[in-house]
Amino acid sequence: MPTIQWYPGHISKAERQLKEQLNRVDVVLEVLDARIPLASHHPQIPQWIGQKPRILVINRVDMIPESVRQQWLSWFTHNNETPYFTNAKQGTGVKAILKAAQQTGVAMNERRRDRGMRPRPVRAVVIGMPNVGKSALINRLLGRKIVESARRAGVTRQLRWVRISEAIELLDSPGVIPGKLENQKDAAKLAICEDIGEAAYDNQEMAAILVDLLVELNFEQILPSRYQIDPLDMSGEEYVHALGYERYQGDLERAALQLLNDFRKGFMGAIPLEFPPDVKA
Structure with missing residues (x-):
């Protein structure tokens, strides 16, 4: 396994600023990649947010089979989590997240009224690994494109x-x-899913x-049907x-891409x- x-510097700076802003936030929307919900979870987020309400968003649900979505739903529910599955690119599932965030605001403003304070808008933050669809989700929540979104990390x-x-x-x-990716198998999954900068x-x-993972997870039949190589x-x-020598005159980089x-x-x-722990493909 390569290291x-x-x-990058902009992430280090953003992390410091994010921690400063979290005191002002009422609810956290954590966005995960449906193809790798565990590998795309930042292990320090629970520590950062403490007791704040968290809405768990599993984005790119269109990129996994419905049967696997059901498995993750059961697994998260069993672990006392309520996952919201979305395809932020198309807008699927976004209304449910908006409703959940608004419900948090109702409870927050009830507490403010009890203390003699005026109601205010609920303050939410969208947190997640690079390129898991945070900006696309925000644009859908807003109903218009206001933040840049692209299929690469670090936008x-x-x-x-x-x-x-x-x-x-x-x-x-x-x-x-x-700051340090301890689990290198998870790091490779982040790279394959483009949730980490290509310089890494x-x-x-x-x-x-990727080929080894497809074989390990019993998806190997896709490869011979697509590339005619078993x-x-x-x-x-x-x-x-x-693949490089058969299709691209020995150009291994082209084959890899x-x-x-x-x-x-x-x-x-x-x-x-990924599949939920103890659930096999």
């Missing part, structure tokens, strides 16, 4: 408050990532790990070489890279 570390660079309605104000924050990894190594009698690294982009854009189909 992947990525902690949002600064914190900013935006008003959704008279009832909700939202803090958009850059993606946050641990080698495309050929990640493509090889992965079962070779390693992921050998597969990238075989083909594999990664076909997965990232959904051309291979709806494929999760």
Whole structure:
């Protein structure tokens, strides 16, 4: 497993600013990638937010099968979590999140009234790893494009408050990532799903790990049907070489990017890279 570390200066700065702003926040929207809900969870977020209400958003639900969504729903529910599944790009599931955030505001303003204070909009923050769909979610919550969104890590660079309605104000924050990625298998999943900056990894190594993961998770049949090369009698690294020499005149980088982009854009189909613990593919 290659070593992947990525902690650019803008993320370090944003993390410091985010911690300062969290005191002003009433509710936290944590956004995870549906293909890798565990690997895309920042382990320090529970510590940062303490007892604040948290709305768990599992984005890119269109990129996993419905059966896997049901498995994650059962697993999170069993662990006393209420997951909200969204496709922020298309707007699916966003209204339920808005309603949940507004409910938090009702409870907050009841407490303010009890203390003789005037009601105010609920203040929410959107937190998550880079490129999990935070900006796309905010644009859907607003009903218009106000923050830049793109299919790469590191687009949002600064914190900013935006008003959704008279009832909700939202803090958009850059993606946050641990200063050190302890679990390198999870780091590779982040790289494959493009939830980490491309400077942190080698495309050929990640493509090889993707092939190995597809075999491990019983999705290997996708590869021969798409590329006419069976992965079962070779390693992921050998597969990238075989694809490069068979299709691209030995250009291994082109072969690696083909594999990664076909997965990232959904051309291979709806494929999760994680299942709930104790649930097999």
